[in-house]
Amino acid sequence: MTKRAEAFERLATIMDELRAKCPWDMKQTMESLRHLTIEETFELADSIIDGNITEIKKELGDIMLHLLFYARIAEEKKEFNIAEVLHAQCEKLIHRHPHIYGDVKVRDEEDVKKNWEMLKLKEGNTSALGGVPKSLPALIKSIRIQEKARGVGFDWERPEQVWEKVEEELNEFRVEADNGNHEKAFEEFGDLLFSLINYARFKNINPEEALERTNKKFIKRFQYLETEAGKAGRKLNEMTLAEMDVYWNKAKEL
16 A cells, blocks of 8 residues: 555544544534535635645645545445545546547647536536536636636637726726716626736736735734834824824835
8 A cells, every 4th residue: 555545544544433433523514514614725725825834734634634524424324435536536537638648639728728618518517607616705706707718718819908908997987986876886896806807817817816915915014003003102093194104114114
């Protein structure tokens, strides 16, 4: 047995033992685990953004345990087991990579993506967008929608065209916002965000990661502002914006 297989079997055996003996593990269902799995996934995402390899390793282990947990629950109900899950995934990967396991030729990554989406449609999906989870956060959902549309050839040809669309949507939003038309401004703002996400894709920028980096930057600077104001015996709600800007500008230099 290889070290990889040995480690996987060890974790699976521990999962079996916990499910049989631990009061908490015995009580869990797929439904009760769902929100915990989502939390673990976000913790992994945080670790990746922070570039913390130690935490990435730890969070991957937590997620792997959750995957085994779901499969163990299903096995108890005689629905499926982890071996069936893994074999099904292997067969899917082989089928969707004919340029590796077949005689299909590809030129680049874009060809691979297009083949992937076309194969999914042949497998019975009625829409190229059918695989986008409804519960995804809106920003991430926009990214996936645009990627999948591109996979079947529905896309702009040049980034300049996308930027023109961004400017068009920005102008439309400003008109409605200035006119006080909240409903139309609401709609146009969504269009503007969608266009910006599209442009980011053309520039090879992940908007989710870019926004999260800005969130972290803002938090760091704001907490510096709070700390330094506290050292000076000041409270933020008693300071003018100009006074706070002094600390804010110092934070930007760090």
